[in-house]
Amino acid sequence: AVVSTQSTGKANAPDPSKIPVADALGVTIVLIICSYLGKEFVRVGYYVNNDYTDPEMRENPPDVPRFDMVQKNILASNPRVTRFKIDWDGQQTTEEQPIAQQNQPSSSHDEPIVQVPPVEMSMDAMAF
Numbered sequence: 001a002v003v004s005t006q007s008t009g010k011a012n013a014p015d016p017s018k019i020p021v022a023d024a025l026g027v028t029i030v031l032i033i034c035s036y037l038g039k040e041f042v043r044v045g046y047y048v049n050n051d052y053t054d055p056e057m058r059e060n061p062p063d064v065p066r067f068d069m070v071q072k073n074i075l076a077s078n079p080r081v082t083r084f085k086i087d088w089d090g091q092q093t094t095e096e097q098p099i100a101q102q103n104q105p106s107s108s109h110d111e112p113i114v115q116v117p118p119v120e121m122s123m124d125a126m127a128f
Contacts, residue, residue, distance in 0.1 A: 016067045024065035025050050030074065039086040047075040 009032075016024075032044045052058045053071045 016065070019065075021063075021065060024067070025052070025061065025070065036086065036088065039084070041084050041086045043082045043084075045080040045082075047078070047080075049073045049075075 026049065028048050028050065030046045030048055033040055034042045034044075050070050050072055052061065052066075052069055054069060057066070057069060
């Protein structure tokens, strides 16, 4: 069965003082994890490239990153999606196991849509 839901999320920007200098530029990921009743059911990852817009700064980056001059390029057209089979009723205690990975979410489903009762659902976003 396929669960169909839509949500919009917002998150604060990361605290630049907590980002190690060696990790400030280059390729990283944004990872969105969705769970229901404490069980992860989907994980979506996007590749992100952080780099200076100024060619001179790309060639000779400063010792201390200038985050006000860094541009994020998110490869939003090619997300990495992992789905996990969970017990939607909350009756069983089975371990989460990946059931499918794909590079783009599918737009058509052959399986029936499951109506999820209104129970707490959480979505976490992390930037690496």
